[in-house]
Amino acid sequence: MSSQKQSDLITPVLIGGCIVLLIGFAIRASYGVFQIPVAQEFGWPRAEFSLAIAIQNLAWGIGQPIFGAMAEKIGDRKAILLGAIVYAAGLVLTAFATTPIAHQVLSILVGFGIAGTGFGVILAVVGRAASAENRSMALAIATAAGSGGQIVGPPFAEALLTQMNWSGVFLVFAVIILLAMAVLPMMKGEPPATKAELEESMGAILMKAFRDPSYTMIFLGFFACGYQLSFVTAHFPAFITEACGPISPDGFLSSMGVSTTSALGAMSIALIGTTNVAGTLFAGWLGKRYSKKYLLSAIYLGRTIIGAWFIMTPMTPTTVIIFSAAMGSLWLATVPLTSGLVAHIYGVRYMGTLYGIVFFSHQLGSFLGVWLGGTLYDVYGSYNTVWWVGVGVGAFSAIVHLPIREREMTPQAA
Numbered sequence: 368m369s370s371q372k373q374s375d376l377i378t379p380v381l382i383g384g385c386i387v388l389l390i391g392f393a394i395r396a397s398y399g400v401f402q403i404p405v406a407q408e409f410g411w412p413r414a415e416f417s418l419a420i421a422i423q424n425l426a427w428g429i430g431q432p433i434f435g436a437m438a439e440k441i442g443d444r445k446a447i448l449l450g451a452i453v454y455a456a457g458l459v460l461t462a463f464a465t466t467p468i469a470h471q472v473l474s475i476l477v478g479f480g481i482a483g484t485g486f487g488v489i490l491a492v493v494g495r496a497a498s499a500e501n502r503s504m505a506l507a508i509a510t511a512a513g514s515g516g517q518i519v520g521p522p523f524a525e526a527l528l529t530q531m532n533w534s535g536v537f538l539v540f541a542v543i544i545l546l547a548m549a550v551l552p553m554m555k556g557e558p559p560a561t562k563a564e565l566e567e568s569m570g571a572i573l574m575k576a577f578r579d580p581s582y583t584m585i586f587l588g589f590f591a592c593g594y595q596l597s598f599v600t601a602h603f604p605a606f607i608t609e610a611c612g613p614i615s616p617d618g619f620l621s622s623m624g625v626s627t628t629s630a631l632g633a634m635s636i637a638l639i640g641t642t643n644v645a646g647t648l649f650a651g652w653l654g655k656r657y658s659k660k661y662l663l664s665a666i667y668l669g670r671t672i673i674g675a676w677f678i679m680t681p682m683t684p685t686t687v688i689i690f691s692a693a694m695g696s697l698w699l700a701t702v703p704l705t706s707g708l709v710a711h712i713y714g715v716r717y718m719g720t721l722y723g724i725v726f727f728s729h730q731l732g733s734f735l736g737v738w739l740g741g742t743l744y745d746v747y748g749s750y751n752t753v754w755w756v757g758v759g760v761g762a763f764s765a766i767v768h769l770p771i772r773e774r775e776m777t778p779q780a781a
Contacts, residue, residue, distance in 0.1 A: 376497070376501045376504060376505055376508075378496060378497075379553040379554070379555075380492060380493060380496040380553065380554050380555070381493055381496070381497070381505055381508060381509060382550075382553060383550040383551065383552075383553030383554040384489045384490075384492055384493045384509050384512070384554060385508065385509055385512035385515075386512070386547060386550045387447065387484055387489055387547050387548075387550060387554075388484075388485070388486070388489050388509055388510075388512045388513040388516065389512045389513065389515045389516040389519075390516060390543060390544060390547040391454070391481060391484040391485055391513075391516065391544060391547070392485070392513040392514075392515075392516030392517055392520065393515075393516035393517070393519050393520030393523065393543075394454075394458075394516075394520060394540045394543070394544060395481055395485075395516075395520070396516060396517040396520040396521060396600055396636060396640065397520040397521045397523070397524035397540075398420050398423075398600065398601060399420075399521070399600050399601045399602065399603060399604045399605065399632075399636060400521050400524045400525055400528070400604055400632075400633055400636075401416070401524070401533050401536075402416055402417070402601065402602070402604065402605045403605055403608065403629075404528060404532070404533045405470075405533055408532070408533070409465070409467075411467055412741075412745050413605070413741045413744050413745055414738075414741035414742045414744070414745045415467040415470070415471075415741075416467075416470065416741070417601060417602070417737055417738060417740055417741020417742070417744075418467070418471055418737075418738055418741060418742075419467070419470040419471045419473075419474045420474065420597075420601045420737045421597075421601075421733070421734045421735075421736075421737035421738035421741075422471050422472075422474040422475060422478065422734070423474035423475070423477050423478040423481070424478060424593070424597050424730050424733030424734050424737055425478065425730055425731070425733070425734040426474065426475040426476075426477070426478025426479050426482070427478040427479070427481045427482045427485065427730050427733070428478075428482075428593075428726060428727040428728075428729065428730020428731060428733065428734070429478075429479075429482075429727065429730070430478060430479040430481075430482030430483065431482045431485070431486075431487040431488075431722075431723035431724075431726045431727060431730070432487070432720055432723030432724045432726075432727060433479075433482070433723070434446050434449075434450060434479075434482045434483045434487060434488050434719075434723070435487050435488060435491060435719030435720040435721075435722065435723035436569070436719070436720045436723070437449075438488050438491065438492070438719050439491075439569070439716075439717060439719055439720060443488065443491075443492045443554060444551045444554055444555070446483055446488055447483060447484055447488055447489070447548070447551060447554070448548055448551060449483055450479070450480050450481075450482060450483010450484040450485075450488065451480065451483065451484050451544050451545055451547065451548050452480075452545075453476055453479050453480040453483060454476075454477060454479075454480020454481060454483065454484055454541075454544050455480070455541040455542075455544050455545050456476055456480070456541075457473055457474070457475075457476030457477035457478075457479075457480050458477060458480075458537045458538070458540050458541040458544070459537070459538060459541045460473045460476065461473045461474070461477065461537055462534040462535070462537035462538050462541075463534065480544075482723075484544065484547075485513075486510070486513065486702060486706070486722075486726065487719060487722055487723040487726050488719055489509060490506055490509055490510070490702070490703075490706045490718075490722065491715075491718045491719030491722060492554055492719075493505050493506060493509045494506055494706065494707075494710050494715055494718050495715045495718065500655075502707060502710060502715075503651050503652075503654040503655040503703060503704075503707050504648075504651045504652060504655060505651075506651060506702070506703035506706055506707055507647050507648050507650060507651020507652070507654070507703040508648065508651065509703075510647045510651075510699050510702040510703045511643070511644045511647040511648050511699070513699060513702075514640040514641075514643040514644045514647060514695075514698065514699055515640065515644060516640070517600075517636060517637065517639065517640030517643070518637045518640035518641050518644075519637070520636075520637075520640075521604070521633040521634075521636040521637055522633050522634065522637050524536055524633075525629075525630065525633040527539060569717050569720060572713060572714070572716070572717050572721070573717070573720070573721070575713070575776060576713055576721055576724075576776075579712075579772075579776065580770075580772075581712065581770075581771045581772045581773075582712075582713075582721075582725075584767050584768065584770060584771050585705065585708060585709065585725055585768075585771065586724070586725050586727075586728045587728065587764075587767050588663065588667070588705075588764040588767045588768045589701070589705055589725055589726065589728045589729045589732070589764075590728045590729065590731060590732040590760060590764070591667060591670075591732060591757075591760040591761045591763060591764035592667075592701045592702075592705075592729055592732065592764070593728070593729035593730055593731065593732030593733035593734075593736065594732035594733065594735055594736035594756075594757055594760050595670060595674070595732075595736065595757045595760070595761060596698065596699075596733070596736075597732070597733035597734075597736045597737050598736030598737060598739075598740050598753065598754075598757055599636075599639070599694070600636065601736075601737045601740060601741075602737070602740040602741070602744070602750060603632065603635060603636065604629070604632030604633055604635070604636060605632065606632075606750050607628050607631055607632040607635060607682070607687055608627075608628045608629045608631075608632050609628075610682050610750075611628045611631060611682045611683065611684060611687055612681070612682060612683040612684065613628075614626060614627070614628065614631060614684050615684075618684070620634075620684055631684060631687060635687055635688075635690075635691040636691075638688065638691040638692060638695060639691045639692075639694060639695035639698055640695065640698075641695065642691070642692045642693075642695030642696045642698075643695040643696065643697075643698035643699050643700070645696065646695065646696035646697055646698065646699075646700045647698070647699050647700050647702070647703060649700070650662065650666070650700035650701075650703055650704055651703045651704075651707075654703060654704050654707050658773055659704045659705075659707055659708045659711070659773060660708065660768045660769065660771040660773050661768075661769075662704055663701055663704050663705065663708075663764075663768045664764075664765045664766070664768040664769055665765075666697050666700050666701055666704075667701075667761050667762070667764040667765035667768070668761075668762070668765040669693075669697050670694065670697050670761045671758055671761035671762045671765060673690060673693045673694050673697075674694075674754065674757055674758045674761060675758050676690075677690040678751060678754045678755065678758070705722075705725065706718070706722050708771075708773065709721050709722045709725060710722075711773070711775065712773065712774065712775060712776050713776055714775075714776075732760070736753070736757065739753045739756065740753045
């Protein structure tokens, strides 16, 4: 990439967006680490805290198009700041909650806070600020930054839990998300929309999308991504802690300071985030050159194969590492491709709202993945059933992306 093209790609808007995503997702990705500490402190069944995380994901999905539309009406930075304030308030209040219903209700605030500081708003800002040539890669870089948060979040939370209880960690997280707002002055730029796009109303573009079968297929296909990712994020650390074979005291994991299955659980989420950085950037590079719908179909097929292999294989530290690295390479690779597909077909003017609605499907999947994980675990004492459901919805998404008509519907194309 030439220095000129590189300077056009790496802008203050992209840098600021990456920082907000990294910090916001570091907090969000650590929630699985709190499954056991919260349940043990209050003597709750696994389903109670799982439902709180599930409600958080659903609220995130509901809040995403709301914050997307708000950003397009009152300004991106005001919407992001409001999201951070709501996020911090939810974390602080949750730190003092002592009943399951309190955790579950306050998770609505946290979910709306994630919506205001997460992919829906930030990717729309980044996408509008980038040129058409650089958009796919810019969206991939911003998405990879979210994975960077996943790398540092769970181990950071695990480390804090050795120094304080879970409620103290939540208070620390509230302060951190507010400090992240110092980068908001960087996130200023004019969207490169055409005159025709600027003149088209939000209602007109929404009706155009809702009548388009391709938009429906994008919506349905994103469900599997949410189901798989949120189930793994929320339950995989606990799954590993309870079901994984012993860690050899003279193996490579012990030499890295990982001596318990609990630590391996936190490390697995971080490893998923690590390999996802490369996978997401590669997906952005491919998305500039090849059909996004076929790339998405291939990603979901890959997840389906990996998930089926893992659940059919006895769990050992080695299989955990293999699964985490392989699944991580496909983890958020769907996000720049899905958001880029929405921008390509419907334009960038109302990308935040349109992608936010698609993201609601993602969060419906997230809700079911997290909630079913806890509920079916309490019923069967195993995660196997909910895992196989994830394999099935992944196969469905691999198929449903294939008929999408990947062509522009912006006013100038019409």
